[in-house]
Amino acid sequence: KLMLTMEANVLLLGADSVGKSALTVRFLTRRFIGEYGDIGKLLLFVFLLYLVSQDHFDEKRIQWADGFILVYSICDRASFNGVQQHIESIKATKDNFGTEKVPIVIVGNKRDLHHRRVVSSEEGRLLALSTDCDFYEVSAAETYHGVLLVFHGLVERIKDSK
Numbered sequence: 001k002l003m004l005t006m007e008a009n010v011l012l013l014g015a016d017s018v019g020k021s022a023l024t025v026r027f028l029t030r031r032f033i034g035e036y037g038d039i040g041k042l043l044l045f046v047f048l049l050y051l052v053s054q055d056h057f058d059e060k061r062i063q064w065a066d067g068f069i070l071v072y073s074i075c076d077r078a079s080f081n082g083v084q085q086h087i088e089s090i091k092a093t094k095d096n097f098g099t100e101k102v103p104i105v106i107v108g109n110k111r112d113l114h115h116r117r118v119v120s121s122e123e124g125r126l127l128a129l130s131t132d133c134d135f136y137e138v139s140a141a142e143t144y145h146g147v148l149l150v151f152h153g154l155v156e157r158i159k160d161s162k
């Protein structure tokens, strides 16, 4: 069956003020579509994404979501610890229903605030490696491209899981 548009529910989860709204707005108000010509990126645009962001764990939302963007701020240690907890909770919740690998992308936001960094890139990478997630560091405030890669990466993961 050929589907012209695929749909996916995406939950952005992360502590208050890590930049979930900023990432969403950056993604939704993109202005450079013409510059993204390759097939992988094109596929992003036939994917209809329903985005919801929350700062607390909500089991119904976890069930609703096909993919997760777990956001922390590189300047906020507690928000990084929160991501670790959310990964465990999501996997436990999804496993209850016999789902296989869960599409999760970990995002360290506010990369531009390097002078206030308290979570190293290495820690983010290691967490992603040990939990089988993707990992990106971005600045929603400064660049669009990194944010696009986050959503693109998640769409690829969701496709693989279907």
Ligand code: GDP
Pocket (backbone or CB within 6 Å): 014, 015, 016, 017, 018, 019, 020, 021, 022, 023, 109, 110, 111, 112, 113, 138, 139, 140, 141, 142
């Ligand atoms: P949310 O609570 O996770 O939705 O966080 P917001 O998107 O509302 O962002 C919280 C604050 O952090 C706002 O003042 C944003 O302007 C700021 N912010 C978000 N992303 C970035 C970023 O990448 N760099 C910097 N410097 N500030 C950011």
Ligand code: MG
Pocket (backbone or CB within 6 Å): 020, 021, 022, 053
């Ligand atoms: Mg918000």
